[in-house]
Amino acid sequence: MFESIRLDWRSLVRLGLLAGVIAFSLCTIGMVETFNERELISGVFTVGHVLLFAVPAGVGYLCAKDSSKSKRIAVLASGFIVGLFSALPLIVLVLLVRAIDLRELGLVNMSPALGDLLTFNLGGVVGSLVLMALTGVLGLAGSAVHVMPDRIRRPLMNGVLGTLGVGLFSDIVIALLRNLFGRGAVRLLFAAGSLKPGVGIGLFIILAGVTALWEARGERFRGGLASMVPIPGRHLRLVGPVLGILVVLILPLLLGTYLSEVADVVGLYILMGAGLNIVVGLAGLLDLGYVAFYAIGAYTMAVLTSQTELGYGLSFWTALPLTVLAAVLAGFILGVPVLRMRGDYLAIVTLGFGEITRILALSDFLKPLFGGAQGIQKIPNISIAGVEFVKPEHLYYFILAGCLLAFFISSRLRDSRLGRQWMAMREDEDVAEAMGINLVKTKLLAFAIGAGFAGLAGAIFAPKLSAIFPHSFNLIVSINVLCLIIVGGMGSLPGVVVGALILVGMPELLREFTEYRLLLYGVLLIVMMIVRPEGFWPSEVRKRELRAGSEEPSPAGGGNPVEPT
Amino acid sequence: MDILTSKQVTKNFGGLTAVNSFDFGVPRGSIVSIIGPNGAGKTTFFNCINGFYPFDEGEIAFEGHILNGRSPDQIARLGIARTYQNIRLFANMTAIENILVGMEPQLKRGWIGAVLGSRSTREEEERAQEEANRLLQFVGLVGKGDLLAKNLPYGDQRRLEIARALAGKPKLLLLDEPTAGMNPRESADMMRFIRNLRDELEITILLIEHDMRVVMGISERVTVLDYGKKIAEGTPEEIQRNPRVIEAYLGRGAATGLATGA
Numbered sequence: 172m173f174e175s176i177r178l179d180w181r182s183l184v185r186l187g188l189l190a191g192v193i194a195f196s197l198c199t200i201g202m203v204e205t206f207n208e209r210e211l212i213s214g215v216f217t218v219g220h221v222l223l224f225a226v227p228a229g230v231g232y233l234c235a236k237d238s239s240k241s242k243r244i245a246v247l248a249s250g251f252i253v254g255l256f257s258a259l260p261l262i263v264l265v266l267l268v269r270a271i272d273l274r275e276l277g278l279v280n281m282s283p284a285l286g287d288l289l290t291f292n293l294g295g296v297v298g299s300l301v302l303m304a305l306t307g308v309l310g311l312a313g314s315a316v317h318v319m320p321d322r323i324r325r326p327l328m329n330g331v332l333g334t335l336g337v338g339l340f341s342d343i344v345i346a347l348l349r350n351l352f353g354r355g356a357v358r359l360l361f362a363a364g365s366l367k368p369g370v371g372i373g374l375f376i377i378l379a380g381v382t383a384l385w386e387a388r389g390e391r392f393r394g395g396l397a398s399m400v401p402i403p404g405r406h407l408r409l410v411g412p413v414l415g416i417l418v419v420l421i422l423p424l425l426l427g428t429y430l431s432e433v434a435d436v437v438g439l440y441i442l443m444g445a446g447l448n449i450v451v452g453l454a455g456l457l458d459l460g461y462v463a464f465y466a467i468g469a470y471t472m473a474v475l476t477s478q479t480e481l482g483y484g485l486s487f488w489t490a491l492p493l494t495v496l497a498a499v500l501a502g503f504i505l506g507v508p509v510l511r512m513r514g515d516y517l518a519i520v521t522l523g524f525g526e527i528t529r530i531l532a533l534s535d536f537l538k539p540l541f542g543g544a545q546g547i548q549k550i551p552n553i554s555i556a557g558v559e560f561v562k563p564e565h566l567y568y569f570i571l572a573g574c575l576l577a578f579f580i581s582s583r584l585r586d587s588r589l590g591r592q593w594m595a596m597r598e599d600e601d602v603a604e605a606m607g608i609n610l611v612k613t614k615l616l617a618f619a620i621g622a623g624f625a626g627l628a629g630a631i632f633a634p635k636l637s638a639i640f641p642h643s644f645n646l647i648v649s650i651n652v653l654c655l656i657i658v659g660g661m662g663s664l665p666g667v668v669v670g671a672l673i674l675v676g677m678p679e680l681l682r683e684f685t686e687y688r689l690l691l692y693g694v695l696l697i698v699m700m701i702v703r704p705e706g707f708w709p710s711e712v713r714k715r716e717l718r719a720g721s722e723e724p725s726p727a728g729g730g731n732p733v734e735p736t
Numbered sequence: 737m738d739i740l741t742s743k744q745v746t747k748n749f750g751g752l753t754a755v756n757s758f759d760f761g762v763p764r765g766s767i768v769s770i771i772g773p774n775g776a777g778k779t780t781f782f783n784c785i786n787g788f789y790p791f792d793e794g795e796i797a798f799e800g801h802i803l804n805g806r807s808p809d810q811i812a813r814l815g816i817a818r819t820y821q822n823i824r825l826f827a828n829m830t831a832i833e834n835i836l837v838g839m840e841p842q843l844k845r846g847w848i849g850a851v852l853g854s855r856s857t858r859e860e861e862e863r864a865q866e867e868a869n870r871l872l873q874f875v876g877l878v879g880k881g882d883l884l885a886k887n888l889p890y891g892d893q894r895r896l897e898i899a900r901a902l903a904g905k906p907k908l909l910l911l912d913e914p915t916a917g918m919n920p921r922e923s924a925d926m927m928r929f930i931r932n933l934r935d936e937l938e939i940t941i942l943l944i945e946h947d948m949r950v951v952m953g954i955s956e957r958v959t960v961l962d963y964g965k966k967i968a969e970g971t972p973e974e975i976q977r978n979p980r981v982i983e984a985y986l987g988r989g990a991a992t993g994l995a996t997g998a
Binding site for chain 1: 786787788807808809811812813817818820824826827828829833836837838840841843845846847850851853857861900904
């Protein structure tokens, strides 16, 4: 039967080597080694391994996807071969590292330790063979995942991904366990912050088993579940949202101080995301200097409340409306000169505005007002009726309230006349104007309201840190906010939350990532644009626009079957 | 009594005079066509009327208001709406949203009311929605309100663009080649539809058109532009017989040939 299997060797080798080169690059930039310090399963398996193994497995899967019409055995063989070849560049790497010390040439990550890591401390020859065999098997596994039927794949994938997820986000799981069941539970399941091997296997079996059960007798299972809950069926779909609200409300209690701090940062980004979502997502005005309004909010709050000689010593609550007002005014002021600009030009000018704001705050010229590089200290905590919001757990509620307010205003505006004006302007500025829309007013409102949300975020940020410095308001903040909107889904409010969790929350939890944050942003954005251009949680309309565009293609706004003059 | 008058309007693009000392009037309640060969300045004149282009000389007046120096949104609010030669819908908005945007000149409530959910705002929104649905029905797009404009078939897009223009309750409607890209049957439908607009909604209509069957079948008056200058004006019958028009369209030889042949 083997004569009937024909393999496209050339493309397999090419694909395999390509994957190998990717793994090679991951090693040379030091990612694998850095991540190797973070154990997923205590003493056995690290994040570095995941990264290294994901490449052959992924390419095996892709290879199977491309050749899904071939015979099953051929697909599996292709996966295996691709996996084998993906090891070659890594073996070259091992040889290189062993032969010469590349670190002297500036490739600081190419250490002998990397070679040992890649060969599993088994020595050059044996280790390389083991590595090759392993990548081959992983490639085979990757293609097998594609070939196997759903009822096997789903439990398997849920088991693997679920276990990896728990390992990766062990901080959250540990915090939950500690706060719900006490330290004993944590010691039982985790060792030094990573899953114990037995627990990992157990978790995999449980997850896979539950999924398999669910798959096999889903209907009956669900029916049984419904009859167990003493609520009438029509209220059943309320259970999810009610549970969600409850979790959001008690989150700080579950998470503890450190993770609440993370949640606070995520919350501030959500607040800013909601604002920029209006400017970019709805009104289509690409603003790359959004951090300016955050800075203006923070500095206004600092100047008004600080107890140093720079400040006026007002209370937070007196200063808050003034701060938001200042940000809104700043939005107007930026808006006026850029009224006539579109697209790229607007992006460049706003980029400049963001930098100007930071540099002014840093300058000696304005040092008497803003303290230059030393920033402004002694910003009092937020307090309500004498109770101070000091801990991140307390601030969480304050930020939550800010986000809810921003979401409420955003969603009301999106569905209003102004929201339609913004969208019309985004689609075609000239035609919008010819429909009777006052572009000046509409643009300025977009900038001003967007700036107001960032100002509110800044107003909370200042007392949260109790001191602010110009370097907190870098260009990277603007980029972060813009990226989280794109990743979440332009114009979508739930998308803002999802984007902030992925781009701001995840890097905080996976501290090893910090060094590679920008690299991962780039990779994520590129992959998103190719695989899921509408974002993780797109708005309804946008989903249709990008996905259903092919259902009845016909020209609008430009195209015309006959081109008359 | 003319609803729109143009006196000596001139528009230059660098060295090119696209519209040259154009005198023109549109009687209230009429259907008037502007025709002319490609590049004669017809669309440029439309762009002068609705404020896209500031013109160099002359004066355009609408119902006693001088339009010189007004912005397109102000002119739209005076009651002039238009469609475009190459359809320019808000492609990524739904059909109903397109119409609601067209309703802008009629809407008054501000954004603060929308945030607070005030009663007057909600009532205005409800009225607008009803009105938009009525318009959708009027142009025969019932049930397609939630489709994205760009996903509608070509003919529907043309009609949606007209519905959007009508939503602002204009007194004067500028149609730039409404039957472009249509087959004879669709063109005939469009003619009936345009006549209905005038008869039922009492909207004055000024259109640019290339399809002579449409022009001659629908217009009460026809004005001919060539190289930005008016070369003829009159009823469709007069225009059809005018040698200068035939010359502009077909060239001098053809014109003399036709004249001697006749």
